Amino acid sequence: MGRNLKLENLTKRFGSLTAVDHVNLEIEEGEFICFLGPSGCGKTTVLRMITGFETITEGKVIFDGKVINDLIPQKREFGIVFQSYALFPNMTVEENIAFGLRVRKMSKQAIAERVDQMLDLIGLRDWRKLYPAQLSGGQQQRVALVRALAPDPQVLLLDEPLSALDAKIRVRLRAEVKRLQQELRKTMIYVTHDQEEALSIADRVVVMEKGQFRQVGRPIEIYKHPVCSFVADFVGTSNFFKGVQSGNRVRVGKRTFRIAREENVTEKGVSLAIRPEKIEVFKAGDPLGGVEASNLVSGRIEVVIFLGAAVRLVVNVDGEEVISDVIEKTFEQRQLRAGQDVLLYFPPEAFLVYPLDEASS
Amino acid sequence: MNRTETIQGILPRSLWESDRLLTWITMGLLLSVLVFFLLYPVYDICKLSFFKGETFTLRNYADYFTNPRIFRSLTNSLYVSLVTTLITTVLAFFFAYGLTRTTIPMKGLFYTISTFPLIAPSIIQGLALILLFGRNGLITRYFLQTNWNIYGATGIVVAECLYCFPNALFILVTTLSAVDTRLDEAAQSLGASWFRTFYKVTLPSAKYGIASAAALVFNLTITDFGIPVVIGGHYSVLATEIYQQVIGMQRFDLGATISVILLIPSVGAFLLNYYLTKKSYSLISGQARPFLQPSRPLKKWGFTIYCWIPCLFILVVFASVFLASFVKNWPYDFSLTLKHFDFPSLGGYGPLWTAFWSSVLSGFWQSLIAYKFAPIWNSLWVAILVALGGATLTLLAAYIIEKKRPVGGQVLYTLSVLPAAIPGTVLGLGYILAFNKPYFFFYGTFWIIIINIIVANFTLGVLASIANLKQIDRSIEEAAVSLGANPITTFLRVVFPLSRTAFFSNVSFFFMRAMTTISAVIFLISAKVKLAAIEIIFLDIDGRTASANAMCTIIIVIVVAMLLVMRFITGKSGLKGMSPST
Numbered sequence: 001m002g003r004n005l006k007l008e009n010l011t012k013r014f015g016s017l018t019a020v021d022h023v024n025l026e027i028e029e030g031e032f033i034c035f036l037g038p039s040g041c042g043k044t045t046v047l048r049m050i051t052g053f054e055t056i057t058e059g060k061v062i063f064d065g066k067v068i069n070d071l072i073p074q075k076r077e078f079g080i081v082f083q084s085y086a087l088f089p090n091m092t093v094e095e096n097i098a099f100g101l102r103v104r105k106m107s108k109q110a111i112a113e114r115v116d117q118m119l120d121l122i123g124l125r126d127w128r129k130l131y132p133a134q135l136s137g138g139q140q141q142r143v144a145l146v147r148a149l150a151p152d153p154q155v156l157l158l159d160e161p162l163s164a165l166d167a168k169i170r171v172r173l174r175a176e177v178k179r180l181q182q183e184l185r186k187t188m189i190y191v192t193h194d195q196e197e198a199l200s201i202a203d204r205v206v207v208m209e210k211g212q213f214r215q216v217g218r219p220i221e222i223y224k225h226p227v228c229s230f231v232a233d234f235v236g237t238s239n240f241f242k243g244v245q246s247g248n249r250v251r252v253g254k255r256t257f258r259i260a261r262e263e264n265v266t267e268k269g270v271s272l273a274i275r276p277e278k279i280e281v282f283k284a285g286d287p288l289g290g291v292e293a294s295n296l297v298s299g300r301i302e303v304v305i306f307l308g309a310a311v312r313l314v315v316n317v318d319g320e321e322v323i324s325d326v327i328e329k330t331f332e333q334r335q336l337r338a339g340q341d342v343l344l345y346f347p348p349e350a351f352l353v354y355p356l357d358e359a360s361s
Numbered sequence: 362m363n364r365t366e367t368i369q370g371i372l373p374r375s376l377w378e379s380d381r382l383l384t385w386i387t388m389g390l391l392l393s394v395l396v397f398f399l400l401y402p403v404y405d406i407c408k409l410s411f412f413k414g415e416t417f418t419l420r421n422y423a424d425y426f427t428n429p430r431i432f433r434s435l436t437n438s439l440y441v442s443l444v445t446t447l448i449t450t451v452l453a454f455f456f457a458y459g460l461t462r463t464t465i466p467m468k469g470l471f472y473t474i475s476t477f478p479l480i481a482p483s484i485i486q487g488l489a490l491i492l493l494f495g496r497n498g499l500i501t502r503y504f505l506q507t508n509w510n511i512y513g514a515t516g517i518v519v520a521e522c523l524y525c526f527p528n529a530l531f532i533l534v535t536t537l538s539a540v541d542t543r544l545d546e547a548a549q550s551l552g553a554s555w556f557r558t559f560y561k562v563t564l565p566s567a568k569y570g571i572a573s574a575a576a577l578v579f580n581l582t583i584t585d586f587g588i589p590v591v592i593g594g595h596y597s598v599l600a601t602e603i604y605q606q607v608i609g610m611q612r613f614d615l616g617a618t619i620s621v622i623l624l625i626p627s628v629g630a631f632l633l634n635y636y637l638t639k640k641s642y643s644l645i646s647g648q649a650r651p652f653l654q655p656s657r658p659l660k661k662w663g664f665t666i667y668c669w670i671p672c673l674f675i676l677v678v679f680a681s682v683f684l685a686s687f688v689k690n691w692p693y694d695f696s697l698t699l700k701h702f703d704f705p706s707l708g709g710y711g712p713l714w715t716a717f718w719s720s721v722l723s724g725f726w727q728s729l730i731a732y733k734f735a736p737i738w739n740s741l742w743v744a745i746l747v748a749l750g751g752a753t754l755t756l757l758a759a760y761i762i763e764k765k766r767p768v769g770g771q772v773l774y775t776l777s778v779l780p781a782a783i784p785g786t787v788l789g790l791g792y793i794l795a796f797n798k799p800y801f802f803f804y805g806t807f808w809i810i811i812i813n814i815i816v817a818n819f820t821l822g823v824l825a826s827i828a829n830l831k832q833i834d835r836s837i838e839e840a841a842v843s844l845g846a847n848p849i850t851t852f853l854r855v856v857f858p859l860s861r862t863a864f865f866s867n868v869s870f871f872f873m874r875a876m877t878t879i880s881a882v883i884f885l886i887s888a889k890v891k892l893a894a895i896e897i898i899f900l901d902i903d904g905r906t907a908s909a910n911a912m913c914t915i916i917i918v919i920v921v922a923m924l925l926v927m928r929f930i931t932g933k934s935g936l937k938g939m940s941p942s943t
Binding site: 100 | 837842844
């Protein structure tokens, strides 16, 4: 068994505000974990408690079998990458990377070798003598990344490392972080509010809301089987309908949809969610092969948004907006245009059903 | 929470690795310095003024208010302070307006000249006015042949105006350059006249800055000692009355009573200034300000001439003191001489200095260099220690207050800001009362002077450092810690290099203050412990005016030399944004 990091009932209260509320998690050595959630959900606070910069109100942080709650940050051997890069502006790239090594009193030669190795890792050998202010944001963050990696930390913690960068560079650096993680097999904990970022790089994603872990799982599980309406809404896009379930039927307004799941017999309020790409779009007169008639609704395309490989349609169904994504090919074949009347089909198995009381949307 | 677990965690393997422990220790040291060398002396003064032996009494206050000769010092003080405040604020406001809102030429020159009064002891204004308008003044005696002279309230007011001018100017320039000029443009585009715009838009938006400058001038004037002592004549003010009662009459109780009375307006003005500065900063928009439109010729020339007036006054002050130190007999014989630099005072002694030079030199040169120049040497090394000590302590205090924010940090902040409220004379008297006891070994040595100057000027040092540290992102320190650096390494390798500019500008500030301060230190010098700035007063009192001017010139030369060195080191002027307190 490797050196695992374990959070046990970890809690942080600021006065009467509970920022992190009894969370539990076990992170395997070499795993890439993403904390994902809207701002103010407590994800950064969890990270700061792991780093030791925030005191712990209740619960434990356990690393390699030992409780490290009160271990001072510089003894934790955890590297950190900050949103603001936090490079030392008075030191060159080289000196920045060497900082953690010098503090450990490594020999000059060992430091020089390690710095070279780190610079190669990000392909920035030529920049060693430059000062942070002379680098672009993306370059600075790459330096910050290897500066944190240079002392060979047990765990690397990244606090929204890419959110200060523009979109293109963000995607490129994201891939680079992932590559580094796979090469170095280092445990990484990555905090972000960008669900696309989380889903694309993490081994496991922890979705947080209001200080609690709503769901922990592989990206695909999170996307396909969100356990609550918050996750369904926050991760990816979902259409929501409020209704009343009885058996495998859900009454939404004057309509009744059939759903695939059937567990409760008694009537209760539910929230139905469906991903835009699960909705099928037909034009009047298109052949409808074997569909459940009750799940077919008519509407009018109001807005067409071209997303690249897919096309997003905003369809007005009885005054409500329903979002549907179709692949570009289908869009062309069916000649869908704004202002057109269409039929939307919600396949019963595509519906996700959540109890209404916890629906936050 | 498990208590034992927590306590074990606080105690790291090495003491120096514990951030919290180090913070507490440093804060404890700073707090004890401030409590012991700021609060305790002030407490002693209050005690002496209210108690006779063990019994509470208002006798001293009754004495003060029933003796018209002494009581006059209060009304005199209030009168000169109010008049100075009014004149200086108005003069400085339009000067600041000229520098920030018009397109007059030579703004940099005007600004630089207006900061000159900061590099000399406040007395220089008094000395210069005496040279020009005194009993043997160049203008009064030589040109006009009148018996009128400037001693008394007029002299104090004129001199204080010159002395306080740069202090008020800093605040007003900051205020006026921060207020959005687009408001003015908007008003003018709506058809408002210049006067109406000024009166309805510019003035109201700068009101807090103006009031804060006024409060500062009031505080500086009412607490100043150097100017009234040389130019006041028989016109007594609170600050000089304290000295009179204590050193002249040995009436420590009355001195303490007057101190408490002086504390009321000075603390009041300080609090007002502090409150208004905060308000004023909250108005600063931080918006980009568009290019200033070229001023119309009338406005441009008007303001250019206007700005020259205080600048010329300041230049004349410096020129006359310089000149008077090199001429035989001002204003009658203008042939050049160096004889005034052969100071008449005898008992000078400087550690190391005297021993060294008296072994190297003999005769005239030995007495001149080893003994007569000793106060200058003393001032210099005291100033160097004050500069390094003051800049270090204020940086540490600011670091703890701004970055560490421990429990009790607010107390440290309050105590750090408080010294500006305490007049120098009051603090000086407090030091005698508190520390003139056999077991305080440092009393009567240079060390108490060094501590006094550092403590008395703590406020601006801390405020400047805090402003600088605010600009350092918290993550930068956390990055250093997460890379394994202990708190001391983090401070030395990361925080200090990033606050170097503020540190060096504090070094300049403390150095200047140590070279030029008079009010508190005059109580702490002795026959063996002499300083150059204090010698000016004694030379002047002895009637050796020319030598007083010569001493003043030497101080200015040393301060300017230091500023040039600092400028060379940091590439920046050490004067920007500095405004001393008394």
